Amino acid sequence: MSIVIKTTQEIEKMRVACRLASEVLDYITPFVQPGVTTGELDRLCHDYMVNVQDCIPAPLNYAPPGHKPYPKSICTSVNHQVCHGVPGDKKLKSGDIVNLDITTIKDGWHGDTSRMFAVGEASIQAKRLNLITYECMWKGIMQVRPGHHFGDIGHAIQKHAEVNGYSVVREFCGHGVGSKFHEDPQVLHYGKPGTGERLEPGMIFTIEPMINAGKKDIRSLGDGWSIVTKDHSLSAQWEHSVLVTETGWEVLTLSSGSPPLPAFVTPA
Ligand code: MF3
Ligand code: CO
Ligand code: CO
Numbered sequence: 001m002s003i004v005i006k007t008t009q010e011i012e013k014m015r016v017a018c019r020l021a022s023e024v025l026d027y028i029t030p031f032v033q034p035g036v037t038t039g040e041l042d043r044l045c046h047d048y049m050v051n052v053q054d055c056i057p058a059p060l061n062y063a064p065p066g067h068k069p070y071p072k073s074i075c076t077s078v079n080h081q082v083c084h085g086v087p088g089d090k091k092l093k094s095g096d097i098v099n100l101d102i103t104t105i106k107d108g109w110h111g112d113t114s115r116m117f118a119v120g121e122a123s124i125q126a127k128r129l130n131l132i133t134y135e136c137m138w139k140g141i142m143q144v145r146p147g148h149h150f151g152d153i154g155h156a157i158q159k160h161a162e163v164n165g166y167s168v169v170r171e172f173c174g175h176g177v178g179s180k181f182h183e184d185p186q187v188l189h190y191g192k193p194g195t196g197e198r199l200e201p202g203m204i205f206t207i208e209p210m211i212n213a214g215k216k217d218i219r220s221l222g223d224g225w226s227i228v229t230k231d232h233s234l235s236a237q238w239e240h241s242v243l244v245t246e247t248g249w250e251v252l253t254l255s256s257g258s259p260p261l262p263a264f265v266t267p268a
Helices: 008-031 038-052 122-142 150-163
Strands: 073-076 081-083 097-106 109-118 174-176 183-189 204-207 211-213 218-220 225-229 235-237 240-244 249-251
Touching: 008 038, 008 097, 008 109, 008 240, 038 073, 038 097, 038 183, 038 211, 081 097, 081 211, 081 235, 097 122, 097 235, 109 235, 109 240, 122 204, 122 211, 122 235, 122 240, 150 174, 150 183
Parallel strands: none
Antiparallel strands: 073 081, 073 097, 081 225, 097 109, 174 183, 174 204, 204 240, 211 235, 218 225, 240 249
């Protein structure tokens, strides 16, 4: 495993790419309403990234080993879909929860972020899952500082999920991000304190826990991409790209429309 340490100049380019990814989510938010199809959301985001931001949507035709090229520009994972939901003709309806995952490429650098949305009136259970998953991501971010270990991040996330009665998906993880979409290291969302590599200033990686209301097990759908919960329970995910600073963390994927930080978050 070799984790790239970004230079000051590279970090500045990552700040731009990451803010743009977050601004795509700001832009699309008012369109996430009952009756819209995930395909329409994909088209709107695609056109915004390409025509307004002058970015490349990283998912389009992305083909990691063992996968056929991803056919769309964003991922839309609805209800029991865990991640990599492929946009299509299905209309969102009131009560659905959906994750929109955006990755921009600006000037060769990747910004990767996702948020959950409740469509129309969602159930108390669905809103609680979205909220606890958001807190899980931030519990992980709060562990980011030089000298801490990747296992500290995973442990904080797992503890908050499980104490609230939820489970952590094991098969997918956060990842280094930079000139490549997916770089070392793998950032697990479960684990033991003090294990794994040490964090160093200049590392940039995502924290993107997938949290299930039921059991942790998943399976993949026939489209070659979409992942769903095996027990059909709801699943939620939030994602930020995070820089390790000299004193702690800097979240790069923030913008004016980012939701407020949980009350337990204190400055790095
Ligand atoms: N954006 C996802 C992540 O957070 C990866 C999506 S890969 C795709 O890592 F091909 F499905 F877009
Ligand atoms: Co990611
Ligand atoms: Co992502």
